[in-house]
Amino acid sequence: MLPKQISLFSFAFLLFWLSSSYVFAENEDSVYKERKALFQKMEALSQIPWYYFAAIDNYERNKKPSSEEEQVISVEFDEDSWYGIGNYTQNADIHIIKLFDGIGQDGNGDGIASLDEDEDIMYTLAMLLLDEGPTSDDIKVALWKHYKRDLTVKSIMNTARVFEKFNEINLTNRDFPVDINYNYSYRNTWGDRRGYGGLRIHEGTDIFADYGTPIKSTTYGVVEMMGWNRFGGWRIGIRDIYNIYHYYAHMSGFNEDIKVGTIVQPGDILGSVGSSGYGPPGTSGKFPPHLHYGMYKDDGYKEWSFDPYPYLRKWERMARNNR
Numbered sequence: 001m002l003p004k005q006i007s008l009f010s011f012a013f014l015l016f017w018l019s020s021s022y023v024f025a026e027n028e029d030s031v032y033k034e035r036k037a038l039f040q041k042m043e044a045l046s047q048i049p050w051y052y053f054a055a056i057d058n059y060e061r062n063k064k065p066s067s068e069e070e071q072v073i074s075v076e077f078d079e080d081s082w083y084g085i086g087n088y089t090q091n092a093d094i095h096i097i098k099l100f101d102g103i104g105q106d107g108n109g110d111g112i113a114s115l116d117e118d119e120d121i122m123y124t125l126a127m128l129l130l131d132e133g134p135t136s137d138d139i140k141v142a143l144w145k146h147y148k149r150d151l152t153v154k155s156i157m158n159t160a161r162v163f164e165k166f167n168e169i170n171l172t173n174r175d176f177p178v179d180i181n182y183n184y185s186y187r188n189t190w191g192d193r194r195g196y197g198g199l200r201i202h203e204g205t206d207i208f209a210d211y212g213t214p215i216k217s218t219t220y221g222v223v224e225m226m227g228w229n230r231f232g233g234w235r236i237g238i239r240d241i242y243n244i245y246h247y248y249a250h251m252s253g254f255n256e257d258i259k260v261g262t263i264v265q266p267g268d269i270l271g272s273v274g275s276s277g278y279g280p281p282g283t284s285g286k287f288p289p290h291l292h293y294g295m296y297k298d299d300g301y302k303e304w305s306f307d308p309y310p311y312l313r314k315w316e317r318m319a320r321n322n323r
């Protein structure tokens with residue numbers, strides 16, 4: 001009797017697990033749809049292309065320590081600038097807000113500028129952007145005035161290009177950085193000590209493979225950096241739409257179609273495995289061929305590295321399932 005009970009229990013559990021993950025996936029899907037519809041509505045109202053709203057919203061979402069995926073939008077305004085200084089009762093009537101020089105706008109036509117209404121918040125953002133104008137250069141200026149940081153402006157503009165190119169914000173597919181049809185091996189080398197160039201901590205995972213094994217982009221993003229680096233040899237840096245920088249080092253060469261500014265998607269060939277680095281340009285063969293893969297997170301103020309190993313394991317499974 002007991003084994004049957006156990007199997008019944010696990011069957012029920014499996015059903016629960018399947019249905020809950022299904023519901024989660026469906027919710028996730030619908031929040032992307034809801035967001036995109038909102039951004040497109042803002043485009044209709046302001047003539048500013050929807051993907052700029054999407055990119056700014058995405059940037060704000062990923063800046064937060066714990067991003068809430070279910071929340072529709074992540075753009076926020078502080079109460080003082082919204083209602084206006086001196087509007088102590090926080091009267092949300094748009095005429096009163098205007099009287100107090102508040103920035104709050106009414107995006108859904110109810111005469112109220114509410115900090116709880118996504119449409120009001122996004123419309124307010126649209127009107128602030130329109131102060132500069134609707135072109136991509138105008139938006140760049142508006143972003144610079146607000147964030148006062150080159151990397152932030154560049155990241156948002158590049159994310160907007162990715163959304164525009166794929167006409168989609170639900171870009172969750174991933175790939176493994178080394179072609180899984182070739183021989184390769186890796187283990188968790190996060191934090192290992194390194195001798196070259198003074199004592200450094202190993203910030204990444206080394207994936208060992210033969211010379212010439214194709215290296216692929218793991219994510220959607222834009223090539224931010226390319227060329228020789230004393231430690232990394234021939235290396236490429238790609239910033240994804242979550243403001244994460246993916247660093248590929250020790251390559252033997254690059255795919256000639258890839259340049260700084262190129263938009264990439266998971267699976268795009270970046271180049272091939274080599275052993276370049278640890279010296280002046282062209283230095284090679286000082287260690288066995290491998291791809292050094294690093295990930296860096298940026299929160300709008302500073303950048304720090306984190307362990308890519310768990311992600312690599314996950315993307316490896318995704319690559320196998322896609323094969």
Ligand SMILES: [Zn+2]
Binds near residue numbers: 202206291292293
């Ligand atoms: Zn390494």
